[in-house]
Amino acid sequence: MRSFQFTRSLWRPRWHKVTADLWGNKVRSFLVISSIAVGLFAVGLITSMYVLNGEDMEAGYSSVNPASIQVFTSLYEEDVLTHIRHVEGVRQVQGEYIFSLRVRRSGGEWKPIDIHAIPSIEQMDINRVHLEKGVWPPRDKEIVVDSYKLPELPVGVGGLLELELPSSRTRSLRLVGAINDQTIGSTGGGGFFLAPAQGYITLETLDWLELPNNQMNVIFVTVDRSPNDYAYLREVGNRVSDAVEQSGVTVYSTAIRAANDHPNRVYVDAISAVLFVLGFLVMFLSGFLITNTLSALLNQQVHQIGVMKTIGGRRGQIMGIYMVQIFIFGLLAFSIAMPLSSQVSYSLLGYFSQAVNTQQQGFRVVPVSVVLQLVVALIVPQVAAFIPILHGTRISAVEAMSGYSQSNPPNPKGWINQRLHDVRGLSRPLLLSLRNTFRRRGRLFLTLFTLTLGGAIFIGTFNVERSLSSYIERIGRYFMADVNLTFKQYYRIEEIESAIKEIPGVRQVEGWTAASGELMLPDGSVGETTRLLAPPSQSELVSPILLEGRWLGPADADSNVITVNERFRETYPNLKPGDIIQVKIAGRERDLQVVGFFRLAGKSSGYLAYGTYEYLSRVIHQPNRANTFRVRSEQPRLNLQEQQAMGRQIETHLEALGYQLADVEAGESLTATTADGLNILTIFLLIMALLIAVVGSIGLMGTMSLNVMERTREIGILRAIGASDRAVMELVLVEGALIGLMSWVFGVLLAFPISSLMSNAINLALFGAAADFTFTPTGVFLWLGVVSVLSVLASVGPARNATRLTIREVLAYE
């Protein structure tokens, strides 16, 4: 009992001081907690997003049991699948009939749609889909579509979807559901974003579409082990191909994909790469923010620490009080930041997972993120507070009792002081602001570092966004034609050209050809499926972004030269310009010489190569004929609407002449579709920039406010010697603006390496190559605006309080 009373009497006032300090100055506590919380939030958000991003993609993708091997064949019947099931290494086999029709879109135009006719649709084992709306599976004469393209269709779930059959007749299917199919784009080609809409029907519906209902043309296979080992997948894939051909079925192409390799993995990886860099930077930012905030807070407590020391408080006891107080601050900030960051990261990823076609897993708290936040919340503040507490416990009794400190006077001989001393011609109030800014070098450094880092990340994020956006603009160089026409069959180029040129306003028509080929590996096995595009060798409608080597020219007209995209570099890092690769085109292996590498929309765009029309048209036995045509208007720089109008005019004209068109696409629209994935990244980067701005802003406000609070006594003196509200405001605002401005200058400088770091991270993930450095003034000036406005906002409130309250303190109120 005695011991209890002793403890009570000893401990109570101390802990009461802790709670009284927290509750007594609510504004200050709010500033401190929000500054710490915002730092923790940033750490929590970014680490959670980083972890969830990767986890969601892998777990979501593997949960649909994606096909490791996809074999595109001539039509076959069910018994072939039975044969394949016995091939070594095969675990599951599923057949589908995939074919293209045209669907009427919202604008009335016809666009391609890939239809998957799936036998035993209710028992799909491979490439499972996730129902998002309506019902699954569809029944006879019903169709389900992928939810990504649903907005482009003229009807919603429940409506009738109009399809154009190969015979040009139309049929309607009831749209009964929308699903998420993560395997779209998994066969290479243009990848997810360039893929047409996908429809899913039962085999019975094929009758209604005038197609045989007992045949299939694609085989999906999963393997018995190592689903992420490409070598093994290729080995099994070759065995499956051989088995298919042994069954008398022709194999057109084979696609191999690991079970963890989501078709849009590249974008997810790019997001992760940015998050990783940001996470690293934000850890620093948050650490400095907390250090700065707490050193400002504890500097205000130095006097009290000294007083406690003079009345017998031991250093350990005093440190204990403040460590507990800081612990409570950290804990409160953590309790705000942790759930908030978990929720916001989940919501943000929800948006991105929809955009990149991944399946978001359930809400969950990321343990690593929680631990990191706890470490930052509980350990960083203690470390940050150590020096101010130590300083406080070293204060002399006289300084503590008088509140007058000469312990840290400005060193008049210091270089900065000498320079500041030499400043002439400024009014004393301005001089005061200027010198006050540099008065506490340590604090200034912390404040500047925090703001500089925040600013640099903001500007850097903007630069990366700009660099990506400008890259997206450059992608337009691959689609310089105003209208791209795809026909259902090959036509003579001269015939189509003259037909199109009958339309007024057409300047140029180019006939292109295209083919699919399979890369043949040195061991004779079949590699990746490659899309070959062949513009005329003198084409003016492609202006490529070259990574290495050269582009095609008139001299290459009849030669077997190609340029390949970044995906080849990713898969075959040793491939160099001048190397010969073997590609199986139209059933025959051809030697093609790679003369250059170009960059398109990232590694996810599939294997794409450009050859010359002259060469490829011969290879596919369609000389002087083409099934795709590129049309350019006399009028330069048509916008999307103008291009679409031109497309409709050409379509009407050609159809009237009896030509069968599969697709009419505006150039701008092709560019936009190609860049869809990159656009998601730019949106992501803008959101990150916004978040950093919010974090930086709250940090800045907290820092500036605490700075002004520290000046309370001085402001009181100025009021006593005649400084008006305006004079005090000017003093504080000039100081705030000076700090803001300095941090801006340093931020702009630091933004160079940070931009470069982030750009390289994202570009390596996207293109497998370092980025061209882009520096945009937008972020620089936006941050200047943010810093200026916030410096003012952050200073006004405390300065107003200071002008009202502090003279009494200055005169040592009774």
Next chain:
Amino acid sequence: MSTSDRPLIQLTNVHKTFNTAAGQYNALKGINLTFSQGEFTSIMGKSGSGKSTLLNMVTGIDHPTSGVVRIGDEELHRMNESQMAVWRGRNLGIVFQFFQLLPTLTILENTLLPMDYGNIYPPAEREPRALELLRMLDLSDMADKLPAALSGGQQQIAAIARSLANDPPILVADEPTGNLDSRTAERVLDIFNQLALQGKTILIVTHDSSLARRSTRRVLICDGELVNEHIAHALPSLSHVQLLKLTKLMTPRRYETGVTVARQGALDAGLFVLTGGRVDILRQGEAKSLSLITTLLPGQYFSNLELLETELCDLTFRVTSDGPVDILCLPLAQFDQWLVENPSAENALRRSAAERSGFYCPQPRARPQEPRVAPFLATSYQDPLQQEG
């Protein structure tokens, strides 16, 4: 600032109440006080007595809960904080206990700063004026130094230079020597004296008795109320609370020229404190003639206790021929009651009475040839604040 005959600073029925966690606290209770131009006044009181609050009323740093503070023609409560700050910068110089020079500005710049804010002097005149002030206070060598390079005393003198920057008519100082050694404190007091002689009105809050002695007027405040300055002066051995009680109990009376205020055996009051005019103390000689022992001046007292001690001397207290006299009186019955309630005061007064009786009635009785000045009266003033130890 007005140059009329009105007092320069006038506080009328000033109340100040603070709402604290412990409830309402009345720091000032109906203060009526005036200060004239050129007065050098020290405001004294124990800690918590309200002296700094009183000073804050004069400087406009705080506003009265009720009552009026008028300085010159300005009623301070009519100004907002910002106007007040500007007015203060032009009309009041404030000197703080801990100097409060701005550490990042040189001494010269510190002195220039109020001029920049006040904007009274054209920019071209400011620096010469600041240098002149520093020269006057022997600080011109330090003009380009930062405060940290100066001793505490030098900093306080620099702070005085700053307070004089706009040539304000009033100088206010809160414990200006509280943080200085005695030699530097003397130097500061000399400066204040010189300034008062030049016509500045100086108010200082101080615990320093030597500083209080150097001022021309002393105002004592206790529990938020003013102690009558004459009572405080007359009865320095009493505590502040006792002095305040007497202030409340004693009532003013006026006696015309030649009137006998009191005589042995015919006393209607117990305690008399002169507030104006003069009173002769006369003793009846052997030939029934009255001989003058001494003359009492304002700020001096006599009491029933002296008459009891000098019963055989037959003393008479009479108004001098040069005018009426104002006296604060405590009726006999109340005086006796007060003595019963304040035994320490009774002891002090009885000791004083015994000492005086030796002067009034020396043994053997001998008629003094000339009126004498009672040494204990002339030097009787003791700083009440010395009681604070």
